[in-house]
Amino acid sequence: MTDVTSTVTSTHIQLAARPSGWPTHEDFRTTTVSYGPLEPGQVRVSNLYVSVDPYMRGRMNDVRSYTAPYAVGATITGGAVGRVTASTDDSVPVGSVVSHQHGWSDIVQADASTFTVVPELDGAPLSLYLGILGMTGLTGYVGLTAIAGLTPGDTVFISGAAGAVGTAAGQIARLLGAGRVIGSAGSPEKVRLLTEKYGFDAALDYKDAPVRDQLGALVPEGVDVYFDNVGGDHLEAALDVMNDGGRLALCGAISGYNDKGRTPGPDNLANIIVRGLTLTGFTLGGHLHLGAEFAERMTTWFAAGEIAYDETVVDGIENTVDAFLGMMRGANTGKMVVRIAPERR
Amino acid sequence: MTDVTSTVTSTHIQLAARPSGWPTHEDFRTTTVSYGPLEPGQVRVSNLYVSVDPYMRGRMNDVRSYTAPYAVGATITGGAVGRVTASTDDSVPVGSVVSHQHGWSDIVQADASTFTVVPELDGAPLSLYLGILGMTGLTGYVGLTAIAGLTPGDTVFISGAAGAVGTAAGQIARLLGAGRVIGSAGSPEKVRLLTEKYGFDAALDYKDAPVRDQLGALVPEGVDVYFDNVGGDHLEAALDVMNDGGRLALCGAISGYNDKGRTPGPDNLANIIVRGLTLTGFTLGGHLHLGAEFAERMTTWFAAGEIAYDETVVDGIENTVDAFLGMMRGANTGKMVVRIAPERR
Structure with a gap:
């Protein structure tokens, strides 16, 4: 706890230039931001963790999207969790844990309305x-329910299944009654993790052989729901094996995020017509109203010990860019986060 | 009217071989089929018109689809209209006009249940x-309503708009309250027809310049509903200009029907995600229950003089393959049909 009249300096990671292709350290800069005494209704938060996510790569480009592109020269915004150290708003008291979207910094100070107090769950x-428990889990839930209309017994294929959204989606699919859940990942260790820890019925290593050559044998019954985090060759392979009336929830296309040119799409889009498929792209923006429903179900599942998770934790705000770049190259299993400071309970 | 005990010979056009790429005359053969006396419950029909449609090209391939591929050595099935000349079933009497799916022949004899008696409307x-008034119109109606969820005020783009489904879809969109309706076609004459006869607000000639370079200027407000008959470059151009939450009804992909290899898809599928688009492929099979609703609305529109149409009529069963090939190359404006015999009212 600090005095509301104190000033503080904070380390922020900002976008220095729009990346062309794969981002490099030169595309980012570290800046010191000074905060003055708190104004009425403000809160000061010491971050514990900040998030690095695939969608951030898209926001580094200057393209039209649901969410505005990151401004060059501004802090990279995104998910973060921290503890309140000073507050002039009773609804967000000192000592409480908050989640927020202020992004890559060690300390942030802003209006109380931009922070959400979250409970400290046992064992979490x-x-x-x-x-x-946050946006990652909600993304899996929304994609499977509101977007893909998962029904009990469906065979579900999830690409990038060992990633944060993938491990969430795989478990949620099983808990919602999917028949079989199949995943793809990029190493033998991750493939083993999917079947041994996360309850996937089968998994493939997309580095072994073309996905198109592997997937059919794993799903002789065809796929009813495809949850796509990868795009490109994975989407093409899925279109080969979708059942009539299949639903494809397009959540991410990490395979193309760093393409400099435009990459051609799948060669089998005609299957969309002859099999009566529905492809729906989504971002969380239009579906945040499902957050309460998700939180209730996920909290129940978590308390019942139904939810496994992995985290890849990188220490230190100064290593945030490395964590982001590593995540883009698949260095993480489960959610990649940057620990800014140790949790003190 | 003929005696139910008579025999008759009929000319049928059959698939002789699966086409590789563009079909040729060698892929078809003309056969004489003999029908014996009518069995109980049978009907004999002299066809007046048979239909040649883009979807037939797909059925000539041996690929999985909602509808089974045509069998090599069997008659090409599809829409036809004829007059009953003999009947042993009271529900389908001699002299009535019937529509059916027995396809490319001058005379057909089959169970009464496979024929639908249709009314003879004034001026039609x-x-x-x-x-x-048939499957073509129903295809436009289903695509705009059940598939794309057209709402009043939507800007609608229709590719292959001067074709049979396209001219139907354009008029139905306007009658259902679309804000603006834009079409593409393959000649200056067709483009003029779209705006002058069919009520399109604007149209482009896809042979003038890449669709991608032309479409944006015609739809500064963006597109809410895209009705796709073409695929390929048209789908790619549409994905560039879709508004957030836009719906794409994928009805056909004539641009790729005769490709021998597999052709890459659009390079901008990432827009599906960032703009939250929904692409739904459809064939009529799953939507025939909308036929009665469609017939009621279309009959009303037609009687009120709201519906324009063009037909390209080719005479003679012996010219059916030429008509089909011409339609595939865009020789038709509106529906391409083959007249087997003159209407006698």
Whole structure:
């Protein structure tokens, strides 16, 4: 707890230039931001964890999207969890844990309305509010329910299944009654994790052979719901094996995020017509109203011990860019987070 | 009217071989089929018109689809309209006009249950049951309503708009309250027809310049509903200009029907995600229950003089393959039909 009249300096990571292709350290800069005494209704938060996510790569480009592109020269915004150290708003008291979207910094000070107080659950590190208990878990839930209309017995294929959204989606699919859940990942260790820890019925290593050559044998019954985090070759392979009336929830296309040119799409889009498929792209923006429903179900599942998770934790605000770049290259299993400071309960 | 005990010979056009790429005359053969006396419950029909449609090209391939591929050595099935010349079933009497799916022949004899008696409307040639009053019109209606969820005020873009489904879809969109309706076609004459006869607000000639370079200027407000008959470059151009939450009804992909290899898809599928688009492929099979609703609305519109149409009529069963090939190359404006015999009212 600090005095509301104190000033503080904070380290922020900002976008220095729009990346062309794969981002490099030169595309980011570290800046010191000074905060003055708190104004009425403000809160000061010491971050514990900040999130690095695939969608951030898209926001580094200057393209039209649901969410505005990051401004060059501004802090990279995104999910973060921290503890309140000073407050002039009773609804967000000192000592409480908050999640917010102020992004890559060690300390942030802003209007109380931009922070959400979250409960400290038994056995749950606070970083999970950036993962399975937060936007990541909600993304899996929304994609499977509102977007893909999962029904009990459906065979579900999830690409990038060992990633944060993938491990969430796989478990949620099973808990919602999917028949079989199949995943793809990029190493033998991740493939093993999917079947041994996360309850996937089968998994493939997309580095072994083309996905198109592997997927059919794993799903002789065809796929009813495809949850796509990868795009490109994975989407093409899925279109080969979708059942009539299948639903594809397009959540991410990490395979193309760093393409400099435009990459051609799948060669089998005609299947969309002859099989009567529905492809729906989504971002969380239009579906945040499902957050309460999700939180209730996920909290129940978590308390019942039904939810496994992995985190890849990188220490230190100064390593945030490395964590982001590593995540883009698949260095994480489960959610990649940056620990800014140790949790003190 | 003929005696039910008589025999008759009929000319049928059959699939001789699966086409590789563009079909040729060698892929078809003309056969004489003999019908014996009518069995109980049978009907004999002299066809007046048979239909040639883009979807038929797909059925000539041996690929999985909602509808089974045509069998090599069997008659090409599809829409036809004829007059009953003999009947042993009271529900389908001699002299009545019927529509059916027995396809490319001058005479057909089959169970009464496979024929539908249709009314003879004032001012409507019976060939319209192969077009705007039949499956073609229903395809436009289903795509705009059940698939794309057209709402009043929507800007609608229709590719292949001067074709049979396109002219139907354009008019139905306007009658259902679309804000603006834009079309593409393949000649200056067709473009003029779209705006002058069919009520399109604007149209482009896709042979003038890449669709991608032309479409944006015609739809500064963006597109809410895209009705796709073409695929390929048209789908790619549409994905560039779709508004957030836009719906794409994928009805056909004539641009790729005769590709020998697999052709890459659009390079901008990422827009599906960032703009929250929904692409739904459809064939009529799952939507025939909307036929009665459609017939009621279309009959009303037609009687009120709200419906324009064009037909390209080719005479003679012996010219059916030429008509089909011409339609695939865009030789038709509106519905392409083959007249087997003159209407006698």
